[in-house]
Amino acid sequence: MATLYWFRRDLRVADNPALVSAGSEVYPVVLSGSLEGLSQVRIDSLTASWRSLSSQLSDSLGLVDDLVATAKNLGVSAVHCSRAFDPVGIADQLEVQRGLDEAGIKFVVGPGNYAVSPGVVRKPDGTPYRVYTPFFKAWFANGWSNPLPAPAGVTWLKTGEDLPSGPEVRVGESFAKETFANFQRRALEGYNEDRNRADLSGTSHLSHALAHGEIHPRTLLAELGDSEGEVTFMKELAWREFYADVLLHNPHTVDGYYEPRFAKMRYDEAPGKLEAWQQGKTGYPMVDAGMRQLLATGWMHNRVRMIVASFLVKDLHIEWQHGARWFEQHLTDFDVASNSHGWQWTAGCGTDASPYYRIFNPITQGYKFDPNGDYVRKFVPELRGIPGKEVHEPWLLISSLAPNYPAPIVDHAVEREESLARLEELKTL
Ligand SMILES: Cc1cc2nc3c(=O)[nH]c(=O)nc-3n(C[C@H](O)[C@H](O)[C@H](O)COP(=O)(O)OP(=O)(O)OC[C@H]3O[C@@H](n4cnc5c(N)ncnc54)[C@H](O)[C@@H]3O)c2cc1C
Numbered sequence: 001m002a003t004l005y006w007f008r009r010d011l012r013v014a015d016n017p018a019l020v021s022a023g024s025e026v027y028p029v030v031l032s033g034s035l036e037g038l039s040q041v042r043i044d045s046l047t048a049s050w051r052s053l054s055s056q057l058s059d060s061l062g063l064v065d066d067l068v069a070t071a072k073n074l075g076v077s078a079v080h081c082s083r084a085f086d087p088v089g090i091a092d093q094l095e096v097q098r099g100l101d102e103a104g105i106k107f108v109v110g111p112g113n114y115a116v117s118p119g120v121v122r123k124p125d126g127t128p129y130r131v132y133t134p135f136f137k138a139w140f141a142n143g144w145s146n147p148l149p150a151p152a153g154v155t156w157l158k159t160g161e162d163l164p165s166g167p168e169v170r171v172g173e174s175f176a177k178e179t180f181a182n183f184q185r186r187a188l189e190g191y192n193e194d195r196n197r198a199d200l201s202g203t204s205h206l207s208h209a210l211a212h213g214e215i216h217p218r219t220l221l222a223e224l225g226d227s228e229g230e231v232t233f234m235k236e237l238a239w240r241e242f243y244a245d246v247l248l249h250n251p252h253t254v255d256g257y258y259e260p261r262f263a264k265m266r267y268d269e270a271p272g273k274l275e276a277w278q279q280g281k282t283g284y285p286m287v288d289a290g291m292r293q294l295l296a297t298g299w300m301h302n303r304v305r306m307i308v309a310s311f312l313v314k315d316l317h318i319e320w321q322h323g324a325r326w327f328e329q330h331l332t333d334f335d336v337a338s339n340s341h342g343w344q345w346t347a348g349c350g351t352d353a354s355p356y357y358r359i360f361n362p363i364t365q366g367y368k369f370d371p372n373g374d375y376v377r378k379f380v381p382e383l384r385g386i387p388g389k390e391v392h393e394p395w396l397l398i399s400s401l402a403p404n405y406p407a408p409i410v411d412h413a414v415e416r417e418e419s420l421a422r423l424e425e426l427k428t429l
Pocket residue numbers: 195203204205206207208210211236237238239240241243300301302303305306309327331333334335336338339340342343346
């Protein structure tokens with residue numbers, strides 16, 4: 001008897017244990033509601049991922065509104081999917097479970113998209129880890145199984161609406177494998193050094209693929225050895241797993257404070273400044289380049305994510321959740337755990353948080369991680385008339401070199417002091 005397979009954030013065929021267990025006659029579907037509120041760049045990348053997956057499933061991936069109703073109409077024996085660990089995913093799967101129970105249809109939830117499932121690694125006293133390094137050691141000691149091959153001999157059956165059409169974006173399972181192979185040749189050796197440089201392509205660019213499950217982290221880990229670059233890369237993959245574990249144990253931290261005392265801090269409601277930040281018009285070149293990279297491409301370099309996040313919270317005094325929501329709309333690699341905890345780390349209120357008084361200087365960070373200014377010029381056309389590293393402080397030059405670029409909306413030195421004063425204030429509450 002046929003089954004229904006609900007693809008969510010496991011958009012791949014290989015190394016997908018939940019899919020293997022779905023049987024040999026399968027209706028593959030995705031839910032249509034998942035596009036609401038997203039930027040066009042994000043919609044284009046997600047729907048391209050669906051189309052790419054569908055091409056591996058005899059073009060049978062269908063869009064459905066209601067999973068339980070579809071399962072009933074088709075008369076399938078079971079609905080299969082891989083386990084979600086984030087609060088929304090868990091709630092969605094519980095609701096489907098209830099509906100299917102009432103209809104007498106089996107719901108089979110297989111393993112998810114982590115080398116070690118969130119919740120498995122615990123401290124010796126049984127409590128979850130709150131700090132990354134000991135988590136990493138225990139995660140590594142736990143180990144993971146080998147990748148599984150794709151299921152063979154499956155007949156894919158079509159149900160639901162056709163997938164939305166859209167521009168061709170290079171995504172999908174085989175592109176993820178190609179991206180990893182290129183990264184292994186191109187940058188893995190120098191990853192330890194170059195991954196912080198915004199102007200170099202020193203990172204893997206696998207985040208969209210990992211966030212959508214186009215590749216399982218186990219498939220990547222299976223190919224890593226013990227060189228410096230490979231170990232550092234493994235540690236980055238483990239950050240993703242750590243944050244998923246932290247979110248599982250602290251579901252309120254999607255938009256609530258991991259360190260609750262920071263909820264009492266004095267923040268500003270500043271819609272004009274928030275908009276300048278969102279549109280990349282703060283007058284700080286490194287911040288603006290990052291925010292424009294996000295708008296144009298749906299991705300931003302990790303170092304620059306930290307710079308723009310610190311700027312929002314500590315130079316504009318706006319709560320991190322405003323920034324996290326903007327990232328959610330625009331990041332094609334959006335992952336709720338990595339995003340909320342990436343923000344909280346930078347804002348000083350998360351796990352292992354960079355202490356609140358560590359305030360990124362958007363100018364010196366520019367000189368350090370974009371030493372020739374190439375990254376800024378790439379994403380901020382108004383600054384292309386300024387050669388070299390001087391692009392990081394355009395206000396020191398005659399204004400005719402960048403006539404259309406805004407003046408800084410705040411003075412970093414002044415706002416830094418203001419942030420520290422608010423921290424002192426918090427200590428007295
Ligand atoms: C404010 C903020 C928000 C972020 N939001 C997201 C998000 O929504 N989705 C997301 O995948 N990452 C997020 N990150 C983490 C990181 O910036 C991206 O994973 C990384 O830039 C992706 O590029 P890459 O694939 O080339 O990374 P690589 O350097 O090649 O790393 C390989 C993989 O490891 C994982 N990884 C690397 N660094 C981190 C990290 N600090 N935290 C968690 N996982 C990590 C990612 O899956 C990444 O694809 C955020 C970081 C910050 C500071």
